[in-house]
Amino acid sequence: MEWYLPVIWAGLIGTAVMLYVVLDGFDLGIAILFPTTREEGERDQMMNSVAPFWDGNETWLVLGGGGLWVAFPHAYAIIMPAFYIPVILMLLALIFRGVAFEFRWVAKPRHKVWDFAFWAGSTVAAFAQGLILGGLIQGVKVVDKQFAGGPFDWFTPFTLMCGVGVVVGYAALGATWLVYKTEGPVAERARRQAKMLVPGLLAFAVLVSLWTPYAHPRIAERWFTPSNLMLLWPFPVLTAFCGYMAWKRLHGAHEFTPFAFTIAIFLLCFLGLAISNYPYLVPPGLTIWDTAATPAAHVFVLIGVTFLLPMILFYTAFVYWTFRGKVKADAGYH
Amino acid sequence: MEIDAFLLSRIQFAFTVSFHIIFPAFTIGLSAYIATLLGLWLKTGNPKFHLLARFWTKIFAVSFAMGVVSGIVLSYQFGTNWSRFSVAVGNVVGPLIGYEVLTAFFLEASFLGVMLFGWKRVPPWLHFLSAVIVAGGTALSGFWILSANSWMQYPAGHEIRDGIAYPVDWLQVIFNPTFPLRFAHMMTAAYLTTAFVVLATGARHLLAGHRTESAKTMVRMAILMIALTAPLQALIGDFHGKQTAIYQPAKLAAIEAHWDSSRPGALVLFAWPDEKAELNRFEVSIPGVASLLTHGSMDALFKGLKDFPPEDRPPVLIPFFAFRAMVGIGVLMILFGWAGAWLWKRGTVFEARSWLLIAKHSWPAGFLAILSGWFVTEVGRQPWLATGLLRSKDAVSPVTAAEVAISLALFVFVYCVVFAAGIVLINRLVEKGPDEISPEEPPEQPSQRPLKAAQAPAAAIFGDGRPGDDKIQPAS
Numbered sequence: 001m002e003w004y005l006p007v008i009w010a011g012l013i014g015t016a017v018m019l020y021v022v023l024d025g026f027d028l029g030i031a032i033l034f035p036t037t038r039e040e041g042e043r044d045q046m047m048n049s050v051a052p053f054w055d056g057n058e059t060w061l062v063l064g065g066g067g068l069w070v071a072f073p074h075a076y077a078i079i080m081p082a083f084y085i086p087v088i089l090m091l092l093a094l095i096f097r098g099v100a101f102e103f104r105w106v107a108k109p110r111h112k113v114w115d116f117a118f119w120a121g122s123t124v125a126a127f128a129q130g131l132i133l134g135g136l137i138q139g140v141k142v143v144d145k146q147f148a149g150g151p152f153d154w155f156t157p158f159t160l161m162c163g164v165g166v167v168v169g170y171a172a173l174g175a176t177w178l179v180y181k182t183e184g185p186v187a188e189r190a191r192r193q194a195k196m197l198v199p200g201l202l203a204f205a206v207l208v209s210l211w212t213p214y215a216h217p218r219i220a221e222r223w224f225t226p227s228n229l230m231l232l233w234p235f236p237v238l239t240a241f242c243g244y245m246a247w248k249r250l251h252g253a254h255e256f257t258p259f260a261f262t263i264a265i266f267l268l269c270f271l272g273l274a275i276s277n278y279p280y281l282v283p284p285g286l287t288i289w290d291t292a293a294t295p296a297a298h299v300f301v302l303i304g305v306t307f308l309l310p311m312i313l314f315y316t317a318f319v320y321w322t323f324r325g326k327v328k329a330d331a332g333y334h
Numbered sequence: 335m336e337i338d339a340f341l342l343s344r345i346q347f348a349f350t351v352s353f354h355i356i357f358p359a360f361t362i363g364l365s366a367y368i369a370t371l372l373g374l375w376l377k378t379g380n381p382k383f384h385l386l387a388r389f390w391t392k393i394f395a396v397s398f399a400m401g402v403v404s405g406i407v408l409s410y411q412f413g414t415n416w417s418r419f420s421v422a423v424g425n426v427v428g429p430l431i432g433y434e435v436l437t438a439f440f441l442e443a444s445f446l447g448v449m450l451f452g453w454k455r456v457p458p459w460l461h462f463l464s465a466v467i468v469a470g471g472t473a474l475s476g477f478w479i480l481s482a483n484s485w486m487q488y489p490a491g492h493e494i495r496d497g498i499a500y501p502v503d504w505l506q507v508i509f510n511p512t513f514p515l516r517f518a519h520m521m522t523a524a525y526l527t528t529a530f531v532v533l534a535t536g537a538r539h540l541l542a543g544h545r546t547e548s549a550k551t552m553v554r555m556a557i558l559m560i561a562l563t564a565p566l567q568a569l570i571g572d573f574h575g576k577q578t579a580i581y582q583p584a585k586l587a588a589i590e591a592h593w594d595s596s597r598p599g600a601l602v603l604f605a606w607p608d609e610k611a612e613l614n615r616f617e618v619s620i621p622g623v624a625s626l627l628t629h630g631s632m633d634a635l636f637k638g639l640k641d642f643p644p645e646d647r648p649p650v651l652i653p654f655f656a657f658r659a660m661v662g663i664g665v666l667m668i669l670f671g672w673a674g675a676w677l678w679k680r681g682t683v684f685e686a687r688s689w690l691l692i693a694k695h696s697w698p699a700g701f702l703a704i705l706s707g708w709f710v711t712e713v714g715r716q717p718w719l720a721t722g723l724l725r726s727k728d729a730v731s732p733v734t735a736a737e738v739a740i741s742l743a744l745f746v747f748v749y750c751v752v753f754a755a756g757i758v759l760i761n762r763l764v765e766k767g768p769d770e771i772s773p774e775e776p777p778e779q780p781s782q783r784p785l786k787a788a789q790a791p792a793a794a795i796f797g798d799g800r801p802g803d804d805k806i807q808p809a810s
Binding site (some may be wrong): 051052053055056058059061062063065066067068069070071073074076077078079080081084085087088091092094095096098099101102103106107146147148151293294296297300301304305308309312315316318319322323 | 392395396398399400402403404406407409410412413414415417418420421424425426428429431432433434435436437439440441442443444445446447448450451452455456500501504731732733734736737740741744745748752755756759762763
C-alpha cells in the first residue's frame with residue numbers, strides 16, 4: 001500500500017501531464033504558427049479548428065498541477081517556488097492566449113492586438129513550460145524538504161534549449177493538426193511547415209538525449225548499463241521510426257497519420273524522460289515516496305478517479321466526435 | 335508593517351482572487367439562466383427565448399474565458415506563494431480541489447464546447463442538455479471550492495501530527511460545520527448577481543427605446559428572481575451570522591466592532607474602530623440588538639475582541655465596513671426587487687422611467703456585495719490560514735520579496751489590461767442587445783410540439799404571447 005500508491009499516482013499524473021502536452025500542445029502550436037499567415041480568414045480557420053476543445057485541453061494542466069498537490073504535496077511545495085518566475089510567466093501568458101479565443105471575435109474588426117496576444121501568449125507559455133521541464137530535469141536544490149535555491153537557478157543553457165525545443169515541438173503538433181483538420185491553403189501551408197518542424201522536433205529530442213546523460217551520471221547509468229540497454233534500446237529506435245514515418249507521410253497525401261506519428265514522438269520522448277528520472281520526482285534527491293501525501297488522501301481521490309477518469313475520457317471523446325471532420329468556414333458560432 | 339514576501343503574497347492573493355471571484359459568480363448564475371432559457375424555448379417554442387439564449391451565450395463565453403484563466407492562476411498560487419500551506423493541509427484540502435477538477439472542471443470545459451459551437455451540430459435537446467451540464471458543473475465547482483474554503487474557516491474531520499493535518503473522516507471534512515450555509519449563501523449570491531446584470535441589460539434597452547419583447551422578458555425574469563432570492567439571501571445570511579457566533583466568535587466580534595464582551599451586546603450601526611486604542615470612535619449603536627440578532631435573546635452574552643489574545647484577533651476595520659456594505663446592498667436589493675414586483679403587478683413597470691434608470695445602473699450591485707462578503711469572511715479569518723492550525727505568516731513560500739513584487743506588478747498590469755478589455759467587449763455586446771446580435775435566421779423548431787396547457791403558465795410570467803409580440807413567430 002505505502003509502496004504502490006505513490007507509483008499509481010505518479011502514473012496518473014504522468015498521464016495527465018502527457019495528455020496536457022499533446023492536447024494543449026496542438027492548441028498552442030496553431031497559435032505559434034499564427035504569424036505565418038496574414039489572411040484573416042485563414043487565421044479564423046486555424047483558431048476555429050481548436051476553439052471547441054481548448055478549454056477542455058487546458059483543464060489537463062489544472063489536473064496536472066492539482067494532482068501534484070493532492071498526491072505529492074511536498075513536491076508541489078518545492079517545485080512551485082523553485083520555478084516561481086517561469087510558472088508565473090506561463091500563467092500570465094495563458095491568460096492572454098485564453099481570452100484571445102473570445103476577445104478576438106468580439107473585438108472584430110479591431111482584433112489585431114488579440115491576434116498578437118494569441119500568438120505571444122501561446123509562444124511564451126510553451127517556452128515557459130520548456131523552462132520548467134528543463135529545470136526539473138537538471139534538478140532542484142532542496143534542504144530539509146524545502147526549496148533552498150535562488151530565484152534564477154532554472155536559468156541555464158540547458159533549460160533555454162528545452163524552452164525552444166518545446167516551442168518547436170508544439171508547432172510541429174499544431175502544423176500536423178492543421179493538416180488533419182483543415183483544408184485549402186491553410187492545410188497546404190501547414191504541411192510545408194510540418195516538413196521542417198517534425199525534423200526540428202527530432203533534432204531537439206536527440207539533443208536532450210545526448211545532453212542529459214552527459215550532464216547527469218545517474219541518467220547515463222540508467223540508459224547505458226548493459227542490462228538496462230538491452231531493455232531500453234527500442235525507445236530511440238521507435239522514436240526514429242515514428243519521426244521517419246511522420247516525415248514520409250507528410251510527403252504523401254496522408255492527413256491524419258502525420259499528426260498521429262507526431263503524437264507518438266511526444267509520447268516516446270515523455271516516456272524516455274520518465275525512465276531517465278524514475279523514481280525521482282524532484283531530482284536529484286526526492287523520490288515519489290519522499291514527497292507523497294498520506295495514503296488516506298491517495299485512496300480517497302483514487303476512488304473518484306476510477307469512476308471519473310473514464311467518464312472524462314468518454315465525454316472528451318464525445319466532444320471531439322461532435323466536432324469531427326474538416327473545419328468549415330462557418331464553424332464558429334460567432 | 336514590513337514589506338516582505340509574506341505581505342506581498344497576501345496582497346497578490348487578495349488581488350487575484352478578488353478579480354477571479356467576479357467571473358465564476360457571474361457564470362454560475364448565467365449558465366443557469368441560459369439553461370433555463372433553452373428549456374423554456376424547448377417547452378414553448380417561443381423564439382424570443384432562443385434569441386435571448388444566443389445573446390447571453392456570447393457574453394457567457396467571454397466571461398467564462400476570463401474565469402478560467404484567472405482561476406488557473408489561483409490553483410498554482412497555492413504552491414508558488416503558499417507552499418507551506420500546501421504541505422501542512424495538503425492531505426485534507428488537496429483532495430477537495432482534486433475532486434473539483436475531476437467532477438466539475440472537465441465537465442464544464444468539455445460541454446462548454448458543445449454549448450458554444452453546437453447550435454447546429456447537435457439536436458436541440460442535446461444542446462439544452464449541454465447547457466444544463468455546464469450549469470451543473472459550475473455549481474459543482476462552487477460546492478468543492480466552498481467546502482475547501484469552509485474547512486479553512488473551521489477545520490473538522492482531521493487530526494494533527496507533527497504540524498501536518500491528516501484526514502480522519504472525509505464526510506466531516508467535506509461537510510464541515512460552516513460549509514452548508516456558506517455554500518448556500520454563495521450560490522444564492524451568484525444567482526442574484528446575475529439577475530441584476532440581466533435586469534440592467536433589459537432596462538438599458540427599454541430606456542433606449544428598444545421596447546422589444548426580449549428586453550421586457552429579461553426585466554420580468556430578473557424581477558421574479560430578485561424579488562424571491564434577495565429576501566432568501568438575507569435569511570441565509572442571518573443563519574450564517576448566527577453560526578459564526580458559534581464557530582468563529584473572534585470574526586463576529588470584529589464584524590460588529592465589539593471590544594469588550596457585553597450582556598446584552600449593542601448593535602454598532604456606525605463607528606470608526608481604533609485598533610490601537612481598542613475602542614470605537616464616533617460610535618452610534620442600539621443597545622441589546624446585537625445579542626438579539628445573533629443569539630435570539632436580549633440577555634445573551636456577546637463576546638468582545640478583548641476576550642481573545644491580541645495575536646489571535648482579526649483586523650477590525652475591513653470586516654466591520656465590508657459587512658456593512660454587504661448588508662446595505664442586500665437591503666437595497668430587497669426593496670428594489672419588491673418595488674419592481676409591485677410595479678409589474680400594476681402593469682407599469684416598463685413605463686417607470688426612474689425605476690428603470692436605477693435598474694440600468696444596478697448591474698454592479700451583486701459583484702460589490704460578493705466582494706464585500708468575501709472580504710468580511712477572509713479578513714475575518716485572519717490571522718489564521720486554517721483556523722487554529724496554521725497562521726498565514728507560517729504558510730508563505732521560501733521565495734524572495736523581489737520575486738513576489740515583480741509578479742504582483744505583472745498581475746496588476748495584466749489584469750487591468752485584460753479585464754478592462756473584457757468589460758469593454760462585454761459592454762459592446764450588451765449595447766447591441768439580443769435583437770441586433772443574434773442572427774436573423776429563425777431558430778430550428780424544437781422537435782417537441784408545444785402543449786397549449788403547458789404554455790399558459792409560462793406565458794403568464796414571461797410574456798403574454800400575443801401575436802405581434804415577437805418578430806419571429808413559431809411555425810405551427
